[in-house]
Amino acid sequence: MARRGNGVLGLLAFAPTALLAQPPDAAAPTPAQPAVPTVPAPRTAQERLGGTFVPAPGVPNQARMEAAVERTVQGFFGLVRGIARSRLREANPVFGSVTIAFEGDRVRVHTPPVTAVSRLDGTEGSTMGLDHETNRLTQRLMMGDLVQRTWNDSGARLTVFRPSSDGRTLRLHVTVTSERLPSPVDYELLYTRR
Numbered sequence: 001m002a003r004r005g006n007g008v009l010g011l012l013a014f015a016p017t018a019l020l021a022q023p024p025d026a027a028a029p030t031p032a033q034p035a036v037p038t039v040p041a042p043r044t045a046q047e048r049l050g051g052t053f054v055p056a057p058g059v060p061n062q063a064r065m066e067a068a069v070e071r072t073v074q075g076f077f078g079l080v081r082g083i084a085r086s087r088l089r090e091a092n093p094v095f096g097s098v099t100i101a102f103e104g105d106r107v108r109v110h111t112p113p114v115t116a117v118s119r120l121d122g123t124e125g126s127t128m129g130l131d132h133e134t135n136r137l138t139q140r141l142m143m144g145d146l147v148q149r150t151w152n153d154s155g156a157r158l159t160v161f162r163p164s165s166d167g168r169t170l171r172l173h174v175t176v177t178s179e180r181l182p183s184p185v186d187y188e189l190l191y192t193r194r
Contacts, residue, residue, distance in 0.1 A: 010138055025125045027029040027087075030070045030160075041129065041168040042150075042163075042166070044140055045144040045145070045146075045163070046102045046141075047129055047167060048144070048163035048164070048165070048166075048167035048172070049100050049102075049146050050100055050101060050102055050164050051099070051100065051167075051193055051194070052079075052097055052098070052099040052193070053097065053100075053169075053170045053191035053192060053193055053194060054096070054097050054098075054191060054192060054194050055094060055095075055096070055189070055190070055191055055192075056169065056190040057189055058193045059190045060188045061094040061190065062094050063097070063187065063190060064187045065089075065092050065093075065174075065187050065189070066089065067092055067187070068185050068187035069085055069089055069092065069130060069185055070085070070160075071183065071185075072084075072088065072181055072183050072184070072185045073085045073088065073130065073181065074182075075181075075182025075183055076182060087186055088176070090130070091130055091131065091176070092174065092176065092185060093130070094113065094189060095111040096112060097110075097111070097112065097194070098110070098111050098170065098172070098191055099111075100146065100161065101193045104119070105119055105120055105121065106118065106119055106120060107119075107120045107139050107140065109146070109148060109161070113130075114127065114128065114129065114130060115127070116137055116139065116150070118137050118138065118139045118142060118146060119139075119140060120140060120177045121140060122138045122139070122140035123138070124136055124137065124138055125138070127150065128182075129150065129152070133152055133154075134152070135150040135151060135152050136150065136151050136152065137149070137150050140176075143161075144162075144163070145161060145162045146159050146160075146161040147159075147160050147161075148160075148161065154180070155176060155177055155178025155179070155180070155181070156176070156177050156178070157175070157176050158174070158175075158177075159172055159173070159174050160172070160173040161178070167193065168192060168193050169190060169191065169192050169193070169194075170190075170191040170193070171188055171189070171190055172186075172188065172189040172190075172191065173186075173188045174186070174188070174189070175185055
């Protein structure tokens with residue numbers, strides 16, 4: 001019998017340690033966490049693209065455009081280079097804002113002072129360019145991006161408006177081509193939703 005008694009006492013000796021080592025009761029209530037408000041991510045390309053965007057803080061948009069112009073003008077003869085640089089900078093401003101609005105089957109892109117309005121299916125329209133010349137215009141949604149193309153006898157500009165998946169940022173990929181240019185002017189700008 002002594003053996004049994006020692007066995008029970010041995011179990012009792014380890015019981016407090018075993019109780020301390022057990023994980024907390026899973027059914028015990030946890031303190032309430034404050035609710036974090038969530039904004040649902042836009043579901044469609046039109047929801048991600050629609051709205052007003054301004055240049056992203058801390059992003060060197062102006063420097064990106066100027067570097068692209070500089071790459072292009074390097075292909076010109078020295079005397080022409082300065083004139084070409086000036087004209088290309090004027091034709092490629094970093095807009096203070098970009099506003100995109102979808103109105104039925106039409107899209108309006110406002111990059112002050114230019115507003116381009118056309119059907120969303122790529123039907124050709126026209127718009128007044130920065131140079132105050134009438135440009136031909138197409139705009140269409142392609143794989144979640146808004147693709148805008150303007151052109152006249154002097155050249156063409158392709159702008160791809162690419163929203164982030166949450167619609168908070170907008171990238172503008174700009175490519176300017178012309179028979180008069182030794183190479184395209186190609187750059188990207190970053191904007192954030194206002």
